[in-house]
Amino acid sequence: xxxxxxxxxxxxxxxxxxxxxxxxxxxxxxxxxxxxxxxxxxxxxxxxxxxxxxxxxxxxxxxxxxxxxxxxxxxxxxxxxxxxxxxxxxxxxxxxxxxxxxxxxxxxxxxxxxxxxxxxxxxxxxxxxxxxxxxxxxxxxxxxxxxxxxxxxxxxxxxxxxxxxxxxxxxxxxxxxxxxxxxxxxxxxxxxxxxxxxxxxxxxxxxxxxxxxxxxxxxxxxxxxxxxxxxxxxxxxxxxxxxxxxxxxxxxxxxxxxxxxxxxxxxxxxxxxxxxxxxxxxxxxxxxxxxxxxxxxxxxxxxxxxxxxxxxxxxxxxxxxxxxxxxxxxxxxxxxxxxxxxxxxxxxxxxxxxxxxxxxxxxxxxxxxxxxxxxxxxxxxxxxxxxxxxxxxxxxxxxxxxxxxxxxxxxxxxxxxxxxxxxxxxxxxxxxxxx
Numbered sequence: 507x508x509x510x511x512x513x514x515x516x517x518x519x520x521x522x523x524x525x526x527x528x529x530x531x532x533x534x535x536x537x538x539x540x541x542x543x544x545x546x547x548x549x550x551x552x553x554x555x556x557x558x559x560x561x562x563x564x565x566x567x568x569x570x571x572x573x574x575x576x577x578x579x580x581x582x583x584x585x586x587x588x589x590x591x592x593x594x595x596x597x598x599x600x601x602x603x604x605x606x607x608x609x610x611x612x613x614x615x616x617x618x619x620x621x622x623x624x625x626x627x628x629x630x631x632x633x634x635x636x637x638x639x640x641x642x643x644x645x646x647x648x649x650x651x652x653x654x655x656x657x658x659x660x661x662x663x664x665x666x667x668x669x670x671x672x673x674x675x676x677x678x679x680x681x682x683x684x685x686x687x688x689x690x691x692x693x694x695x696x697x698x699x700x701x702x703x704x705x706x707x708x709x710x711x712x713x714x715x716x717x718x719x720x721x722x723x724x725x726x727x728x729x730x731x732x733x734x735x736x737x738x739x740x741x742x743x744x745x746x747x748x749x750x751x752x753x754x755x756x757x758x759x760x761x762x763x764x765x766x767x768x769x770x771x772x773x774x775x776x777x778x779x780x781x782x783x784x785x786x787x788x789x790x791x792x793x794x795x796x797x798x799x800x801x802x803x804x805x806x807x808x809x810x811x812x813x814x815x816x817x818x819x820x821x822x823x824x825x826x827x828x829x830x831x832x833x834x835x836x837x838x839x840x841x842x843x844x845x846x847x848x849x850x851x852x853x854x855x856x857x858x859x860x861x862x863x864x865x866x867x868x869x870x871x872x873x874x875x876x877x878x879x880x881x882x883x884x885x886x887x888x889x890x891x892x893x894x895x896x897x898x899x900x901x902x903x904x905x906x907x908x909x910x911x912x913x914x915x916x917x918x919x920x921x922x923x924x925x926x927x928x929x930x931x932x933x934x935x936x937x938x939x940x941x
Contacts, residue, residue, distance in 0.1 A: 534814040536825040537663040546831040551652040554602050556611030559655035562605040566662050569598045583823035585620035595620045596639045600649040601801050608797050610845045613838045615649030617641045618827050630744045632918045642667040674749045677779040687775040694737040703759045706732040710785040733788045756782035758791045807837040807915040843895045843918045850894030867929040875900040882906050
């Protein structure tokens with residue numbers, strides 16, 4: 507089932523199945539109560555854990571909604587999503603990356619749920635375990651259980667994860683956290699966090715290319731770095747007696763120099779359990795935080811720019827949760843192709859994603875995708891994941907020139923869809939069937 511999702515690059519049953527019997531079988535699979543979301547995720551996490559041995563792992567976490575309001579008449583037993591009225595469910599995956607080069611190693615876990623109750627009137631006073639925000643702690647904790655062979659794990663998250671309990675309950679000798687601050691917290695020195703950071707002298711700068719967004723053009727940014735060690739006070743509201751009254755962390759500020767306008771200025775304030783005492787350590791914190799965008803690519807691959815999970819005609823909420831778990835694993839595989847398009851994928855085998863029959867089909871197709879000049883030839887080692895990703899990207903419409911914008915999730919998804927049809931024809935011509 508997972509191979510079908512990955513190779514056909516879709517989450518819609520109409521495109522997964524070739525005939526009515528297959529459609530019925532796929533529907534029965536996702537409606538089967540014996541098919542466990544936990545087991546689907548556990549299988550993926552165990553594979554990721556094996557690849558994590560000896561590495562420093564960045565465990566990126568974030569939340570996205572799967573909105574089914576456009577098909578509300580065909581859905582049942584779902585909850586509401588972010589706007590409080592549309593129906594759907596939520597996914598909160600943890601994506602494992604190699605901290606050394608940003609390579610996507612795989613899905614390490616996820617929390618998938620349907621919001622079927624209204625927010626408690628005294629929400630802030632509830633213990634963290636009774637809040638939806640507990641997912642920011644519980645999900646990486648469970649994922650970390652599969653990463654026992656990793657040398658180090660750093661949980662990376664955006665501002666919604668700026669939760670006091672995250673800093674007191676997640677870190678241990680092998681596990682750290684790196685979170686973008688949203689709260690101007692009180693510190694024991696008698697001031698606020700943002701003031702404590704702002705009065706530090708800049709220790710250096712970092713420069714990188716900022717990718718474009720719908721509301722922002724791509725540009726090169728130069729950030730001034732500051733850092734200090736701070737001891738945060740436990741918030742009074744909702745304070746849990748199980749947590750310490752204070753927690754000491756490193757704080758890093760990255761503030762853009764000469765932004766195009768004040769409204770567009772980059773300003774990241776990061777809190778981490780790692781000790782930051784040098785410019786190099788501050789740069790590492792910023793670079794690791796920048797890799798958080800990888801999970802945004804995962805969500806785009808999961809939805810309209812890839813598997814199109816929101817187009818599914820499955821009706822039952824539990825079945826849609828199982829679909830979401832399977833699609834998260836498949837979307838991660840597509841993302842691995844995106845990440846493997848360069849040097850990182852040159853040392854990885856194509857067998858990490860493709861079967862032997864599919865690799866044989868790639869051997870037949872890739873030479874026909876190459877041009878006459880050296881710049882138009884596949885530059886990667888045969889049967890490496892980068893070699894395979896180059897071929898899939900070409901099938902997806904990429905020109906093949908290194909000077910062109912590198913292929914992203916949409917290109918890889920389009921390439922996989924085309925490759926699936928070609929690989930099936932190749933297999934049939936050789937007396938085989940690719941499922």
